[in-house]
Amino acid sequence: EAEVAQSPRYKITEKSQAVAFWCDPISGHATLYWYRQILGQGPELLVQFQDESVVDDSQLPKDRFSAERLKGVDSTLKIQPAELGDSAMYLCASSLESGSGNTIYFGEGSWLTVV
Amino acid sequence: SQQGEEDPQALSIQEGENATMNCSYKTSINNLQWYRQNSGRGLVHLILIRSNEREKHSGRLRVTLDTSKKSSSLLITASRAADTASYFCAPVAGGSYIPTFGRGTSLIVHP
Numbered sequence: 001e002a003e004v005a006q007s008p009r010y011k012i013t014e015k016s017q018a019v020a021f022w023c024d025p026i027s028g029h030a031t032l033y034w035y036r037q038i039l040g041q042g043p044e045l046l047v048q049f050q051d052e053s054v055v056d057d058s059q060l061p062k063d064r065f066s067a068e069r070l071k072g073v074d075s076t077l078k079i080q081p082a083e084l085g086d087s088a089m090y091l092c093a094s095s096l097e098s099g100s101g102n103t104i105y106f107g108e109g110s111w112l113t114v115v
Numbered sequence: 116s117q118q119g120e121e122d123p124q125a126l127s128i129q130e131g132e133n134a135t136m137n138c139s140y141k142t143s144i145n146n147l148q149w150y151r152q153n154s155g156r157g158l159v160h161l162i163l164i165r166s167n168e169r170e171k172h173s174g175r176l177r178v179t180l181d182t183s184k185k186s187s188s189l190l191i192t193a194s195r196a197a198d199t200a201s202y203f204c205a206p207v208a209g210g211s212y213i214p215t216f217g218r219g220t221s222l223i224v225h226p
Contacts, residue, residue: 004157033214042216043158044205056213091157103148104205104214106157 002026006092006108012113018080021110025074026092031055033104034067034077035091043091049075082114118215119147119187119204127223134191136220139203147180147187148205148214158203158216161189196226 005024013019025032035043046065047057048085049091052073060067069075079086089109097104119123119138126136138147145211146165150158164180164187171178177190187206191198205214 018123042218045213045215048213059165089155093158103160103163104158106159108157109155111155 001106004105006090006107006110008021008110009108010021010113011058012115013082015084015114016081018078019112020079021077021090021112023075023077023092023107023110024057025092026105028096029094029105030072030097031095031102032069032075032091033095034075034108035093037089037091037109046077079112082112084114087112087114116159118217119206119219119226121202121204123220124158124218125223127225128194129130130194130224130226132194134194134198134222134224136175136189136202138187138189138217140185140186140187140204140206140208144182144206144208147177147178148207149176149187149204150171150203152201152203152219154200156163160226161202187216191222194222194224196224198222199224 005013028086032047032049037043046060048055049069052069067077089111091109093104093106095104119140122137148163149161152158157167162173162178164178175192180187203216205220
């Protein structure tokens with residue numbers, strides 16, 4: 001069964017350093033999402049792409065976070081500089097389209113610890 | 116987009132018992148979805164119920180939807196230790212699906 005691939009699975013970085021996460025959605029999925037999940041809370045949407053275009057990045061802290069999906073396939077989420085409060089799991093998800101009846105498929109997530 | 120609120124926040128039961136989780140939301144929806152998350156893993160889609168449906172079954176899962184009360188419930192029958200996970204609802208409004216999640220219900224099933 002096709003899966004959403006994410007890497008790295010775990011990352012430890014020092015504060016003020018840069019960190020990047022990569023996501024490869026299920027083949028053919030036009031919509032891609034990045035979520036952040038702090039321990040004990042639900043996932044919070046950071047950014048949504050439709051193909052290579054950003055649909056919603058209203059919750060993305062743009063002073064330090066950036067996301068791109070240049071060719072409308074895989075995507076990178078970058079944090080620079082990392083802060084202690086960024087420690088969380090970063091989840092990538094994809095769906096065929098952004099219609100309300102579409103199932104969202106999640107990757108296994110990338111755990112970030114900022115020390 | 117809107118956020119669902121799951122209740123209770125935590126639920127602890129014995130294997131074989133039924134587990135019921137509830138979800139409340141605030142505005143009109145197109146459909147409502149339930150997801151499961153095992154500890155430290157990604158979310159897995161369980162079931163979708165449309166606004167014109169009142170009940171839906173999938174294996175040991177039963178979901179109900181009451182649009183007049185703006186609430187949904189997820190029932191897991193004959194629970195197993197492997198059902199231990201967090202469960203999230205995602206109410207969906209309109210045609211642009213941006214799933215938003217609450218804190219979820221943490222279910223522990225004791226063997």
